Amino acid sequence: xxxxxxxxxxxxxxxxxxxxxxxxxxxxxxxxxxxxxxxxxxxxxxxxxxxxxxxxxxxxxxxxxxxxxxxxxxxxxxxxxxxxxxxxxxxxxxxxxxxxxxxxxxxxxxxxxxxxxxxxxxxxxxxxxxxxxxxxxxxxxxxxxxxxxxxxxxxxxxxxxxxxxxxxxxxxxxxxxxxxxxxxxxx
Ligand code: ASP
Numbered sequence: 001x002x003x004x005x006x007x008x009x010x011x012x013x014x015x016x017x018x019x020x021x022x023x024x025x026x027x028x029x030x031x032x033x034x035x036x037x038x039x040x041x042x043x044x045x046x047x048x049x050x051x052x053x054x055x056x057x058x059x060x061x062x063x064x065x066x067x068x069x070x071x072x073x074x075x076x077x078x079x080x081x082x083x084x085x086x087x088x089x090x091x092x093x094x095x096x097x098x099x100x101x102x103x104x105x106x107x108x109x110x111x112x113x114x115x116x117x118x119x120x121x122x123x124x125x126x127x128x129x130x131x132x133x134x135x136x137x138x139x140x141x142x143x144x145x146x147x148x149x150x151x152x153x154x155x156x157x158x159x160x161x162x163x164x165x166x167x168x169x170x171x172x173x174x175x176x177x178x179x180x181x182x183x184x185x186x187x
């Protein structure tokens with residue numbers, strides 16, 4: 001009983017992971033909000049609130065993600081990316097560096113609003129020291145949209161993250177079935 005309690009406490013304070021499989025790489029998903037986590041009152045509404053779904057809900061909406069990798073996740077914040085502050089950036093950078101320095105984590109995926117994704121990608125590229133893949137991903141349509149692009153974008157971001165060719169490339173952005181480097185990407 002004490003062991004179960006300890007495990008629950010640890011997962012609450014360190015982020016959460018699903019049951020790990022030693023044959024699969026482990027990807028940490030750091031959720032920050034954006035349209036990919038946005039919800040509207042109907043499937044066709046274009047008025048929505050970015051940063052509404054939690055990391056857990058976002059991950060649960062993507063079928064097959066756990067076939068690709070062991071998924072761990074943490075909610076860094078949950079905002080429209082236009083509202084991200086310098087303090088948020090510092091907080092994100094420290095979470096990314098912590099994950100990059102963790103020998104149990106092979107790659108990092110960051111869900112993010114597209115309005116300032118290029119700035120965050122470039123900032124992280126400048127400050128994070130690691131050879132591990134770091135992939136930013138977002139969506140153009142909210143999670144509740146009839147044709148939401150978030151789930152496939154997130155699936156593809158994890159697929160890019162676990163590919164050996166993504167190592168030592170600095171921070172990348174995976175969106176719309178394309179891979180961009182953080183120094184040149186623009187919305
Ligand atoms: N306003 C949203 C944001 O940047 C737009 C998006 O996610 O694309 O968070």
